Amino acid sequence: MKSEIIAVGSELLLGQIANTNAQFLSQQLAEMGLGVYYHTVVGDNPDRLKQAVNTAKSRSNIIIFTGGLGPTKDDLTKETISSLLGRKLVTDENALSHIEEYFKKTKRTMSENNKKQALVIEDSFILKNEFGMAPGMAIEVNDIHFMFLPGPPSEMKPxxxxxxxxxxMSKLGQQEKITSRVLRYFGIGESQLETDIQDLIDSQTNPTIAPLAGDGEVTIRLTARHKEETTAFQLLDELENKINERVGSFFYGYDNTTLIQELMNVLHEKDKSISAAESLTGGLFTEQLTAVKGTSKVLNGGIVCYTNETKRDLLKVSEKTLETVGAVSRQCALEMAENIQSLTNSDIGISFTGEAGPVTNEDQPIGRVYIGIAASGQETIVHRLHVAGGRNTIRKRTVKYGCQLLIKQLNENTVK
Structure with a gap:
């Protein structure tokens, strides 16, 4: 079965609202095992809507419309499609009574055009609107299933x-269910990841593999089709294991999680507190951490020490370090991490220092970054990185690297 969603409304084309209805319906249909092959958006114009429907009829077995069921002149979905299908519009008495009752309860005058919302295509199956006035409907014509849903998401979704x-489900019976899983990776580029699993991509059948890069990360969407959900999950598990045998060192989580969320999870799991000394990142690490629920149980504090004077006076970085090797150095990152840990009495102290550009203050290349991690009972580790991108990209990616390094260290070692 090939499904298509046609959203009707000029406001969608003008960008005044987003087409969240299509996103929702695609997710629901996928869970039912009904593949969505096309999304179409058409304005409030009967000729263009007819063209869109004729195109959809030539390629899809299921066509779902959203929008255009209201009382105004530009709500023309029912009129246009009924004419195209050669079916009359008739008044659904239950829907009309529902609309009349609504106006009585709200003590408003019902205008004549509101009766238009009770019109349905003759012989269609009526979908009750429990959160609005215009009913939906469904009808099968020439082996094509048409469904009409209201535009407002608050009405359409329920x-x-x-x-x-x-x-x-009653018309089509049990279909193969589509089950997806998103694997998230950081620290490896999309091209390298694809190269490492190219043979798996080339031989994919069920499940399928879809890599996608974005914001310095790479995600892989695995999608399996099977009537039994447990079998679909088993197929996903097997393929995930094959992929992570090769690139598992860069894997950090599933679906909609983030590196900062995963770090928070590990800190809670290990019952560890943390503090941060931030120069390059200017408080970005602490800001992102505090945006996650439960921060108060793990975050002891932080210092934004952007100038050398602040590093020296507040964070107690030695004058010798700042004069001899500078703020963008392994030694400075080490002292920042150890001192913030000591000052805040935390289990872990992390530091960020580096050069984000666009000009350099020290004799260091743009993108040179040092991340220090001081943990109770362990030798302080300083990681030197080269982070590509513009100023803000370097800062954001540096925070992600910090999260990744912390997660790895917390999972591999015991912080006393």
Missing amino acids: MFLNFGRDYF
Whole structure:
């Protein structure tokens, strides 16, 4: 079965609202095993809508419309499609009573055009609107299933969940379910990751593999199809294991998680406190950490020490270090990490210092970064990195590297 979603409304084309309905319906249909092959957006124009429908009929078995069921002149979905299908519009008495009752309860005058919302395509299956006025409907014509849903998400979502899903399942029976899993990686480029698993990509059948790069990270979406969900999960597990045998050192989590969230999870799991000394990142690490629920249980504090004077006076970095090797150095990162840990009585202290550009203050290349990690019972470790990108990209990626390094160290060692 090939599904298509047609969203009707000029406001979508003008960018006044986002087409979240299509996203929601695609997710729901995938869970039901119904593949969505096309998304179409068309304005409030009957000729263009007819063209879109004729195109959809030539390639899809299921066509779902959202929007255009309201009372105004530009709400033309029902009128246009009923004409195209050669079906009359008739008044659904239950829907009309529902609309009349709504106006009585709200003590408003019902205008004549509101009756338009009770019109449905003759012989269609009615989808009750429990959160609005215009009912939805579904009808099968020439082996194509048409479904009409309202545009407002607050009406469309419950209508589909409560009535639309059941309609399709009763008509189509059990379909192969589509189960997806997103694997998240950091510290490896998309091209390198694809090279490392190229033979798996070339031989993919079920599950499928879809790599995607973004914001310094790489994700892989694995998608399996099977009638039994447990079998689909087993297929995903097997393929995930094969992939992570090769690139597992860069793997950090699933689906919509983030590096900062995963760090928070590990800190809670290990029951460890942390503090941060930030020069290059200017408080970005601490800001992101405090945006995650539960921060108060793990974060003791932090210092933004952007100038050498602040590093010396507040963080107690030695004058000798700043004069001889400078702020962008292994020794400075080490002292920053150890001193913030001591000053805040934390289990872990992390420091960030480096050169983000666009000009350099010391004799260091742009992108040179030092991350220091001081942990109770362990020797302080300083990581030297070269981070590519513009100023803000370097700062953001440095925070991610800090999270990744902390997660790895916490998982591999016991911080006393």
